[in-house]
Amino acid sequence: MSWNRKHLLDIESLTAAEITTVLDTALAFKAVGERAIKKVPALRGKTVVNLFIEPSTRTRTSFELSEQRLSADIINFTAEASSLRKGETLKDTARNLEALNIDFIVIRHSASGAPHFLARVLNASVINAGDGAHEHPTQALLDTFTIREKKGRLAGLKVTILGDILYSRVARSDIWALTKLGAQVTVCGPSTLVPRVFEQMGCRVTHNVEEAICEADVINLLRIQHERQRKSMFPGLNEYSSLFGLNKERLALTKPDVMIMHPGPINRGVEIDSEIADSGRSVILEQVTNGLAVRMAVLFLVNGGKGPQEVAP
């Protein structure tokens, strides 16, 4: 069991063993976060650029803190502050950054495939922090970590992903990760946002929310991504809430030990009722904590995947 990759670009190309390596490594990094001294010198002297071309608060903050806890030096670029606004291409921006001798680029971009492009043109390690509607690999890793931590396993679990699947990179990465690890995935939402084509990824597609949640061990709620929708795919948020939102009545249909997840930011009263989000079944804040551990693990592993590949004694 080892990790030989220089980049983390997506979940699709990972094996189940590689995903498990990340989760096992993250377990050790979670323990570091619970100590009085939460910092280790693993990336001392390395420089990480956080290139967030699309707005993000929680993912960027989580990556920044992970990098700091690994003792890396950090440069932050956001869309508003970067020269991309002045017409510079992504390639030129990246090459300029590399001229500073950086070691890692963490990139969030609205264009699918942007991290793969950078990985081809640069020497630095590239970590995908979300590219368009394609993938968000670290979110899927923290979701699977959280499920494994709480439920003890992934194989055989029934996981329902409910919401805007079509525009969701989280859904795609989650589906890849969960199915590779043996979970049974159901995706559900309005038919306009949950096309049948997702069946090709190995999951079940349904548009009946009651049926989707009644046998689920885990329900992962996704936010409706207004910003990605060119025209409205459903009449309105109120209607979405009444047809698909997780409320008390629907929760009563679920298994008593069902676990509720949400990658955030949550829209209280739309995809989830406020009191359910705050209830004991919700692991939304644990997901945030685990996100740090998983991102530390990814940086740690990718760092090892860069150099000459001597195998340790």
Place this chain on the structure above:
Amino acid sequence: MPDPTLILNAPTLQRALTRIAHEIAERNEAGSEVVLVGIQRGGVPLAERLGALLTEIWGRAVATGRLDVSMHRDDLDRRVAPQVQPTVIPFDVTGKTVVLVDDVLFSGRTVRAAMDALNDFGRPRRIQLAVLIDRGHRELPIKADFVGKNVPTARAESVRVRLAETGGADEVVLEKPV
């Protein structure tokens, strides 16, 4: 591959550990607070065995912990990332005498990393080092306080410690390079 040379068998290995336990007891009077910390992975079962032996000698429980040094290694960017094992230090190390335990002492780099890692948990009164095998070839100014057996080796040879805890019988063998 030439046949490996047997360095310790089950009874001699256990005798070596018993001797180390007595030396630890002799060096540290019973009143001083001694805790054992095994270095992942080979040092962990040895620390537990030494803990049991010392518990018998002193007639009181001797605490043991386990420490993974992966995050403190000095070669992280020149090798595949190591498999990180759990670190469990179920006591405050501040003010204690911490005996680090490992199976084989070689370059000394693991022990250097272990001392750094341990410092994140507090400020021990002192740190001592116990190893089952010292095979030489130090790259750092590090020396063990307690040694089960000194074994002269060639750099390319490898020392394999097998313990009942990890399956098989207790034995230490020296393997020639292929």
